[in-house]
Amino acid sequence: MLTGKKILLGITGGIAAFKAASLCSKLVQQGAEVRVIMTESATKFITELTLQALSKHPVYTDTFDEKNPQVIAHIDLADWADLVLVAPATANIIAKMAVGLADDMLSTTLLATEAKIMLAPAMNVHMYTHPTVTRNLAELAARGVLMVEPGSGQLACGYTGKGRMEEPENIILAVEAYFAREKRAAKRPLAGRKVVVTAGGTVERLDPVRYITNDSSGKMGFAIAKAALDLGAEVTIIAGRTDVAPPLNWAGLTFTRVESAQDMYEAVNAVWADTDILVKAAAVADYRPKQAAEHKIKKSGDSMTLELVKNIDILETLGQKKKAQFLIGFAAETDHLEQHAMDKLRRKNCDLLVANDVTAEGAGFGADTNIVNVYDANGLVESIPRASKDEVGLHIMELAATRLTGESK
Template identity: 50%
Template sequence: MDGKKIVLGVTGGVAAFKAAALASKLKQAGASVKTIMTESSKEFVTPLTFQALTRDRVYDNTFVEEDVSKIAHIDVADWAEAFVIVPATANFIGKYANGIADDMLTSTLLATKAPVYVAPAMNVNMYDHPAVIQNLETLMNRGVTFIEPGAGYLACGWIGKGRLAEPEDILNFLHSEFSERKEKTLKGKNVLITAGPTREVIDPVRFLSNRSTGKMGYAIAKAAIDLGAKVTLVSGPVQLEAPQGVTLISVTSAEEMYEQVMKHFDDADLVIKTAAVSDYRPTKVEAHKVKKQAGNLTIEMERTKDILRTLGENKHHQVLVGFAAETQDVETYAKEKLERKRLDLIVANDVSDRSIGFESDENRVLLIDREGGVKRVDQQKKETLAYTILENASKLLREENHRVRESHR
């Protein structure tokens, strides 16, 4: 982030106060920050706040030219190495998507060649409105990158998606975007990823499943796209949107996931299996709802196919990465799983720790490779961890490619 020239655009939402926190964090991280405020944003935060935090002037009027030798909005557009819009209201997104340039911010955005990062914040019903969805899609198709809002209690009183990402998360997102990791280390590689839970049906209304949300797998899929890979994501049922550019294959049961993974396995260079696949399924699926009855209910179960072990037994040029979700003796069980299933790398974590793991946005893991090397990765956002996992997997992939070339000499 050091020396990065960033234009921070602030629009008129109640989350504008978080933009001030982000401005401070960007400045502390070494970035040069210029702020552009819309008129409505000044109803929530004053320009003086941003001027004090960034030690630079605040732009809020297209027609105010402090330096008559320059046209301000063109000068700022040319200066910028990145634009970050925090918060981005539905009104701003609509204007930007439709090429309207009626204030300093929209005029400057239409003039810049710098990458643009937009962090939406609005009421959940506004975020789901067809017009907003269409505008978001329009901007994505033009190459605008969105920093996804969170879900939770909103200022308007509704609960749902639309809460601005926290300043720390935005900073981490930008850091990963600007870092050396963005070198296309997986360019030309086919990456196959599994994510989420599976469901094993008991009757028409019940199924057996687990707590996996798919967050880790989806984060890895996005990071792999960023690093230049062609990504196929085989996902169980989750409440997540597939990253742009990913080929998504939705499945429900362990058997369906097995079939799709094996179908795409031969073409893959790197396979990362984050999915929490059911180990057992009912031997019989009832045609009608099982009625409540006196006493206990016994369901006979049978083993599902072991996808990871099958991949390990059949790999030839692929690098295979597995996950181990444990509640005790994490390192011991992970090493045993790596050996037994012929993995090249295993990512292990303690899911009994409620601050990390399944529902959490963060994780703390051990990375154990086929040579027995152990790397401890401190607690961090899953989006950041995804790059760390791929860095290690990419190294193994380069080693495997070298081995294959040597064997053909």
């Protein structure tokens, strides 16, 4: 799986550094070419000689120790790598990355590389859940940094909880999965397919200046549309109210702006017959005012009664009408995630249902990251840990592509 892949392994100063020796060895055994950068703190836990012997290459620790006068080492390594893997990633290196600090060989190289970066955090459970670390990880995930979530169990400090670096075998699987996704994306598996994505929140008017809406920003829908374009599809976005500007300059994209749930249904229905994949990422209002006033409603009395009537259920309606179309629904939940997701999938005849807990840190409306579970008729298909919405969108569209072609993911 990893033959010929160039992996830059960054090792930082935590007790989990001892696992980096096994990780380096296994990467080499899988055919990868590995170069190693160690921080000064990492050398207190494991020696440079160990990693040199395992990688079969010199180990870098000092920005100013230029081993080859023909190149600048940190730039050369940054350009060389197909993937930069930091394992273990301590709270310190995570903070440096979040703010762009470059005060040693590893942090300087991380700023210089254009390769994908993957982190395997490792630290005390209280450090891992500290608001600053949580914020830094969310910031990095939003920039597209990949995460291999730490495991739970007995920690070196004596505590029990989440924070131990994932085992090398599972990190290898994450690395392989990344390169497999890159390979699939390069084949443009959705070439010739027509994908429709709904995004944002609908607006239901009370009067000319007031309306009912929700917190949907449109970010997830736009991320899915971008992924579909990258995989070769012709894409139509049908968007309600969004907090971010529409991507009007994307080649291959048709953009339609709508307001109400009825408007969105009519726009989707107009292209439904020619649609291969519909992704209903929009948050559509369930109800609308029975009557919308023609003029601004004036304040009177201490209370006001508003009568609402049910909107058309776009997802359910199209689920009943679908023939060859592949239908992906979304469920934003606050409790009993799997129960509600599976119920919605079955009632609305979806092929896939993407569910998230909008109360979770790093997920939900307005965030640049998301945490989702993807379900089909048989149950959970994939859990996607906190990642940028672009990364989540790519996961979803790759999964849809594999279902349409019959390939395994």
